Amino acid sequence: MAEYKAPLQDIRFVMNEVFEAEKLWGSLAGTQDVIDMETADAILEEAGKITASLIAPLSREADEEGCHFDNGKVTVPAGFVDAYKTFAEGxxxxxxxxxxxxxxxxxxxxxxxxxEMLYSADISFGLYVCLTSGAALAIDAHASEELKQKYLPKMYSGEWTGAMDLTEPHSGTDLGMIRTKAEPNADGSYSITGTKIFITGGENDLTDNIIHLVLAKLPDAPAGSKGISLFLVPRNSVDDNGVVGENNNVTCGSIEHKMGIKASGTCVMNFDGAQGWLVGEVNKGLLAMFTMMNYERLSVGIQGFAAAERSYQNAREYALDRIQGRAATGPVNTEKQADPIIVHADVRRMLLTMKAYTEGSRAFSTYVASYLDIAKFSDDADQIKHANAMIALLTPIAKAYMTDRALDSCVAGQQVFGGHGFIREWGQEQLVRDTRITQIYEGTNGVQAMDLMGRKVVANGGKLYELFASEVKEFIAAESDNPALASKLDQLSAALDRLTEATEYVIGATQGDADAIGAAAVEYLDLFGLTAYGYMWARMVAKAAPKVEEDVFYANKLKTANFFFSRLLPGTLSLLEAIKSGSEDTMALEAENF
Ligand SMILES: Cc1cc2nc3c(=O)[nH]c(=O)nc-3n(C[C@H](O)[C@H](O)[C@H](O)COP(=O)(O)OP(=O)(O)OC[C@H]3O[C@@H](n4cnc5c(N)ncnc54)[C@H](O)[C@@H]3O)c2cc1C
Structure with a gap:
């Protein structure tokens, strides 16, 4: 595998130039005095170094070794404990x-x-860290002051890790069916009893405590998802001075043997009268969990394209080095028996598709993150309301579209290697295996698509969609005189018209057809994602075009944009046609005839 190099130039371009971080942070009450651009840049630089030098080199062997389970204890692969310690100390x-x-x-x-850099280095390692940050986020947003003071400093310092315990054997997507019980205790705490499965990092030997956020039901809770509450359950009890004590009846029953992210322990967790504390309000657990989920869903999207970035770096190096066949236009490398495979149009198609989607994803995740910042740090109620609406609309796209395109890109990167992509040595097959789960956990991509089309678009008659469409139209109007964007704005405008047509169609179709949402949702999310990437690429062109003489980076950006607009964005046409075909053909075959 090629040595990982953090793509800092593109990261800086997206964050500083396209999304104007300095201007945004300078305008928000909560970030004005917290961050300056020098600090931000030093953090990026250091993140690039530590992920490339400390974590990326562990990835291959950690995948080979996997996690170990012995009598309730889970041991992470060699090197992870020390690397985690160094990482946490930072x-x-x-x-x-x-x-x-x-x-x-x-x-x-x-x-x-x-x-992104962390996940490019290794998704498994990144999960231990990022789930801790996600759990801390939900605690910060919804837990009592006492719980926050007791748990957050140790989670932020990395002394304790966090886990998210939703799934049960009979209850995955449909969390309303969970059976884990929470019985109230006289002291205000609860006794939690039940079994959770597939819990990432549920047990590990990185730290001396693990803080579980567990969904459970009180004895008198209403049926279904309206009766779910959220509890903080430490694996080991913690006294008032923060000292870690005995096991709190939280044990790991086994770990899963799985396709990818083998260095991340996926645990069956048993809670046997474990002492837990309510986070947020009774029966409002899903709401509290959603605070974490919006971040986690973006985080899973980032996992996807981070792996795709790694796959691209490997494939690019290989394509420049591997010699096979001759260029269609005549030999390029006359000294050798054959030309490097990068001369072939099909290899370039694969590399450019990866590059266009990955850079588009980096821009899209930064775009969504900018709204998360506005929602969290602004003091203007209207601005916060608008940002929250955009986050609600864009989160399912960030999770599903970024990970679907990421798997496509990882497979393309594998294909660039021919047969060598299929064998272990080059690392491409690990990236394909590791990325596959990103389409499944944190709500499958099919369910994300239903969420987008059902709850975020149809349920409000397209009001949230209008916010996005207006933003894109404003951009098109503002750039209408920009010669660098001329034909691209026409293409973006046509893609937006198709998305608007699809939106109107699905809102109408759902009136008389109960299956309309389920049948069209994935194509609708794809059409939305592709159009949104068109918007991202247009914004990148607007910033890169004036600087083409300054650095070849900007000229390359425009060439990649040209590929995106000519070869990928036209996919909106076929997606619209598929959506408009309705649900009839999907539902026609009788279940027993499948
Ligand atoms: C490696 C790994 C790590 C995980 N980590 C965690 C974790 O840390 N914490 C945690 O709580 N969970 C975790 N999970 C669980 C994960 O989030 C679930 O597997 C996922 O949400 C899907 O649930 P399920 O497996 O029960 O599938 P099901 O819900 O049974 O779904 C099966 C299929 O039916 C589809 N489907 C289901 N309902 C509908 C519907 N209403 N409409 C249309 N289609 C539908 C789904 O899209 C899917 O294709 C992890 C899973 C894995 C494999």
Whole structure:
């Protein structure tokens, strides 16, 4: 595998030039005095170094070794404990944490860039850190002051890790069916009893405590998802001085043997009358969990394209080095028997597709992160309302579209290697295996698509969609005189018209057809994602075009944009046609005839 190099130039371009981090952070009440551009840049630089030098070199062997389970204990692969310690000492677990509880208070737009580098280095390792940050986020947003003071500083410092315990054997997507019980105790705490499966990092030997956020039901809770509450359950009890004590009846029953992210322990967790504390309100557990989920869903999207970036770096190096066949236009490398495979149009197609989607994803994740920053750090109620609406709309796209395109890109990167991509030595097959889960956990991509089309678009008659469409139209109007964007604005405008037509169609179709949402949702999310990437690429062109003479980076950006607009964005045409075909053909075959 090629040595990982953090793509800092592109990260800086997206964060600083396209999304104007300095201007945004300078305008928000909560970031004005917290971050300056020098600090942000030093953090990026350091993140690039530590991920490339400390974590990336462990990835291959950690995948080979996997996690070990012995009598309730889970041991992570060799090297992870020391690397985690060094990583935690650098304060990375608390990068975006609340400063009141010893977090660093950095904005998400910066956190998103660091997460990309972390996940590019190794998704499994990154999960231990990022789930801790996600759990801390839900605690910070919804737990009592006492719980925050007791748990957050240790989670931000990386001394304790966090886990998210939703899934049960009979209850995955449909969390309303969970059976884990929470019985109230006289002292205000609860006794939690039940079994959770597939819990990432549920047990590990990185730290001396693990803080579980567990969904459970009170005895008198209403049926279904309206009766779910959220509890903080430490694996080991913690006394009033923060000293870790005995096991709190939280044990690991086994770990899964799985396709990818083998260095991340996926645990069956048993809670046997474990003492837990309510986070948020009774029966409002899903709401509290969603605070974490919006961040986690973006984080999973980032996992995807981070792996795709790694796959691209490997494939690019290989394509420049591997010689096979001759260029269609005549030999390029006359000294050798054959030309490097990068001369072939099909190999370039694969590399450019990866590059266009990955750079588009980096821009899109930064765009969503900018709204997360506005929602968290602004003091203007209207601005916060608008940002929250955009986050609700864009989150399912960030999770599903970024990970679907990421798997496509990882497979393309594998294909560039021919047969060598299929064998272990080059690392491409690990990236394909590791990326596959990103389409499944944190809500499958099919369910994300239903969420987008059902809850975020159809349910409000397209009101949230209008916010996005207006933003894109405003951009098109503002750039209408920009010669660098001329034909691209026409293409973007046509893609937006198709998305608007699809939106109107699905809102109408759902009136008389109960299956309309399920049948069209994935194509609708793809059409939305592709159009949104068109918007991202247009914004990148607007910033890169004036600088083409300054650095070849900007000229290359325009060439990649040309490929995106000519070869990928036209996919909106076929997606619209598929959506408009309705649900009839999908539902026609009788279940027993499948
Ligand atoms: C490696 C790994 C790590 C994980 N980590 C965690 C973790 O840390 N914490 C945690 O709580 N969980 C975790 N999970 C669980 C994960 O989030 C679930 O597997 C996922 O949400 C899907 O649930 P399920 O497996 O029960 O599938 P099901 O819900 O049974 O779904 C099966 C299929 O049916 C589809 N489907 C289901 N309902 C609908 C519907 N209403 N409409 C249309 N299609 C539908 C799904 O899209 C899917 O294709 C992890 C899973 C894995 C494999």
């Amino acid at each position: 304060g990375w677990s608390g990068l975006t944490g609340n400063p009141v509880y010893e977090g660093m208070g950095m904005p998400k737009m910066l956190g998103a860039q660091y997460e």
